[in-house]
Amino acid sequence: MSAVDEALQRLGELAAERGLRVAVVESLTSGRLASTVGAAEGAGDWFAGGVVAYLTDVKERVLGLTPGTDPVSATCAEQLAVGARQLFDADLSISTTGVGGPGPDGGHPAGTVFLGWATPEGIGHRMLALTGEPEEILDETVETAVRLLAFHAEGLRAAGPRRGAAVE
Numbered sequence: 001m002s003a004v005d006e007a008l009q010r011l012g013e014l015a016a017e018r019g020l021r022v023a024v025v026e027s028l029t030s031g032r033l034a035s036t037v038g039a040a041e042g043a044g045d046w047f048a049g050g051v052v053a054y055l056t057d058v059k060e061r062v063l064g065l066t067p068g069t070d071p072v073s074a075t076c077a078e079q080l081a082v083g084a085r086q087l088f089d090a091d092l093s094i095s096t097t098g099v100g101g102p103g104p105d106g107g108h109p110a111g112t113v114f115l116g117w118a119t120p121e122g123i124g125h126r127m128l129a130l131t132g133e134p135e136e137i138l139d140e141t142v143e144t145a146v147r148l149l150a151f152h153a154e155g156l157r158a159a160g161p162r163r164g165a166a167v168e
Contacts, residue, residue, distance in 0.1 A: 003143060003147065004036065004142070004143050004146050004147075007143075007146045007147045007149070007150040008036070008037070008039075008040040008041075008146055008150070009040070009041070010150045010153075010154075011037075011040065011146070011149050011150040011153050012040045012041050012042050012043065012046070014150070014153040014154060014156075015042075015045075015046035015047075015153060016042055016045060016046060017158075018153075018156060018157065018158040019046075019158050020046055020091045020092060020153060020156055020158075021046060021048045021088065021089065021090045021091050021092075022037065022046055022047050022048060022090055022091070022092050022093070022149060022153070023047075023048045023049060023050060023084045023085060023087070023088035023090035023092075023093040024037060024049075024050040024051075024084065024093065024094055024095070024096075024145070025050060025051045025052075025053065025063060025080045025081065025083065025084035025093065025094075025095040025096075026050060026051070026052045026053075026095070026096045027052075027053060027054055027059070027071065027080070027095070027096060027097040027098075028096045028097050028098045028099075028100055028113060028138070028141060029096045029138055029141055029142055029145075030052055030054075030138075031050070031052045032138060032142050033050065033094075033096055033141075033142050033145050033146070034049070034050030034052070036142055036146060037050075037146065037149070038050075048088035048089070048090050049088055050084070051063065051084060051087065053080075056071055059071070059076075059080060059083075062083070062087070063079070063080050063083030063084060063087065064079060064082070064083040064086070065079050065080060065083065066079060070106070071097060071106070072097060072098055072099055072105070072106055072108045072112055072114065073097075073114060074114050074116070074125040074127060076097050076114065076116075077095050077096075077097050077114035077115060077116030077125045078095075078116040078117075078118070078123045078124065078125050079116070080095035080097065080116055081093045081094055081095040081116035081117050081118040081123060082116075082118045082123055084118070085118040085119075091119065091120065091156055092117070092118070092119050092149065092152055092153055092156060093117065093118050094115060094116065094117045094145050094148055094149050094152075095114075095115065095116040095117075096113070096114075096115055096141055096142075096145055097113070097114050097116075098111075098112050098113030098114055098128070098141070099111065099112050099113075100134045100137050100138055100141075101133070101134045101137055102133070102134055110134075110137070111128070111129055111130035111131055111132070111137050112127075112128075112129060113127070113128040113129075113130055113137070113141050114126070114127055114128075115128070115141070115144060115145050115148055117148060117149075117152055119152055119155070119156060120156070121155070121156075126144070126148065128140070128141065128144060
């Protein structure tokens with residue numbers, strides 16, 4: 001079993017056991033992360049969904065990115081994760097942003113990647129400096145994002161009642 005498969009399996013187990021709701025937002029990975037997470041066993045019960053947003057104005061309008069924020073930055077990654085968590089009423093969200101290559105973009109070298117996450121306990125990011133062809137950069141970004149989702153799910157407690165849920 002691959003590292004991604006193991007992380008997905010653990011994420012699915014934790015999400016199911018604890019009633020967690022997971023969401024993703026992608027700029028760099030163009031839907032690959034959502035496709036990977038959505039293919040996990042039982043994802044229909046805990047994967048709220050994802051947003052693919054490339055254009056800055058869409059990130060600002062839909063996800064609350066502060067105008068003028070560098071799209072390849074820790075600040076952007078964190079704001080996107082917070083926006084996705086709010087949009088999907090999720091317990092855990094992760095974002096991907098960066099430069100896939102083959103060349104630099106906006107003053108950032110190819111392989112500069114930021115992953116952001118948001119949980120009820122806080123927000124954070126991880127910067128990656130990857131090498132290789134664009135396909136390899138995207139694959140490694142998705143793998144790292146899935147591992148981060150599983151890692152952060154470990155620290156979350158069972159979710160409380162959702163908005164609109166009947167309380168007995």
